[in-house]
Amino acid sequence: LSYGLGIAYALQGALQVVLRLEIDLVSVERNLQYCEETPQEEPRSARVHNVEPAPLCDAWPDAGRLAFVDVTLRYRPELPPALRGVSFSVEAGERLGVVGRSGSGKSSLVSALLRLVEVENGAISVDGVDVRSVPLARLRAGIAVVMQDAVMFSGDLRYNLDPARACTDEALTRALRRVRLCAEADDAAEKLKEAVGEGGDNWSAGQRQLICLARAILRGAKVLVCDEATSSIDAETDGVVQGVLRERRATMLVIAHRLETILDSDRVLLMDAGAVAEEGPPAE
Ligand SMILES: Nc1ncnc2c1ncn2[C@@H]1O[C@H](COP(=O)(O)OP(=O)(O)OP(=O)(O)O)[C@@H](O)[C@H]1O
Structure with a gap:
């Protein structure tokens, strides 16, 4: 039994x-x-809309000139366009602030530039090269983007700042100090070893954004796009970070809700219902 x-x-x-x-x-x-x-997505071939792949120099984009010409973008065929005939340009080293109400199409400019969504009409060029003729991996490697929701990797701070392990300790330390993640008195080597949990949840939202900004600074890309990149950072640190970004002389597209963030831009673009409503110096 x-x-x-x-x-x-x-x-x-x-x-x-x-x-x-x-x-x-x-x-x-x-x-x-x-x-x-x-x-x-096909990272190597660039052939969309019958645009031939362009011969690119190794340093592309070396100046960082952006031009949107009559761009229309639709997320799905049955949806209304998110961008309607948008045209503007940003000179090399210029800083363009983009403002507008929620849903006016600010982030869609970034989706179109990085070809997260292919444009329906019109063209976008970087240094005179149509982005549709550039392989996706190459296009996205040439443009640094800092989003509101900071992208973090599990590991340590060093890995989050330099996932490709291309930077020296001095460069990493300098970047940390410049975005005020590490004070002069702090031991930077120890700081770089600090753990980053899944999604960076052991760091505050503002610290996560600062880490992403430091990562973008270290990449040294000629085009930098900030989409609400400092929304969780206190106003004083935001001011310091904006100063650091300005010194880099990269072309910048700064999307912001907070007016102070774009007040020192060279020009401001006001988006409304997917179109450019106004464009001019911030004083206007
Ligand atoms: N992934 C998507 N799929 C379908 N429609 C989308 C998608 N993303 C945005 N849209 C639509 O495109 C329009 C523009 O959105 P977008 O995110 O560009 O606006 P925004 O100005 O950046 O808004 P916010 O300031 O709130 O971030 C909105 O009507 C939105 O509903």
Whole structure:
């Protein structure tokens, strides 16, 4: 009788293992399906809308001139356009502030520039090269973007500042100090070892944005796009960071809700319902 009871337990255990295995196999199958069947962007080829790939010099973009010409963008064919015939240009080293009500199309300018969504009409060029003729990986490597929701990686602070491990300790320390993540008196080497949890949840929202800004500074890209990049940073630190960014002489597209952030821009673009409503110096 006691052996019989043991067999019942063993069978129950075996059944549980089989059920668990079945659930795990479904998960593996779903992952394989995502990997194989999800439509992917093509990082190497640039051929969209029959635009031929452009020959690019190694340093592209070396000046950082941006031009939007009559750009119309729609997220899905059945939706109304998010951008309607938008035209403006930003000279090399110029700082353009972009303001407008929620939903006016500010972030869509970034989606169009980085080709997260392909434009329906018109063209965007960087240093005279149509972005549709540039391989995606190359295009996105040439433009540094800092978003409101900071992108963080699990690891340490050093990895988050320099995921490609291309920077020296001195450069990392300088960047940390410039965005005020590390005071002069602090040990920068220790700071760089500080842990970053999943999604950076052990850092405050403002600190996460500062880390992303330091990462963008370290990349040294000629075009820098900030989309509400300092919304969680206190006004004083924001002022210091803006000063640091200005020294870099990169072309900047600064999208902001806070007027102080764009007051020292060279020009301001006011977006309204997907179109450029006004454009001019901030004083106007
Ligand atoms: N992924 C998307 N899919 C469909 N429609 C979208 C998508 N993203 C934005 N839109 C639509 O495009 C329009 C412009 O949105 P966008 O995010 O560019 O505005 P915004 O000015 O940046 O707003 P906010 O200041 O709130 O960030 C809105 O009507 C919005 O509903």
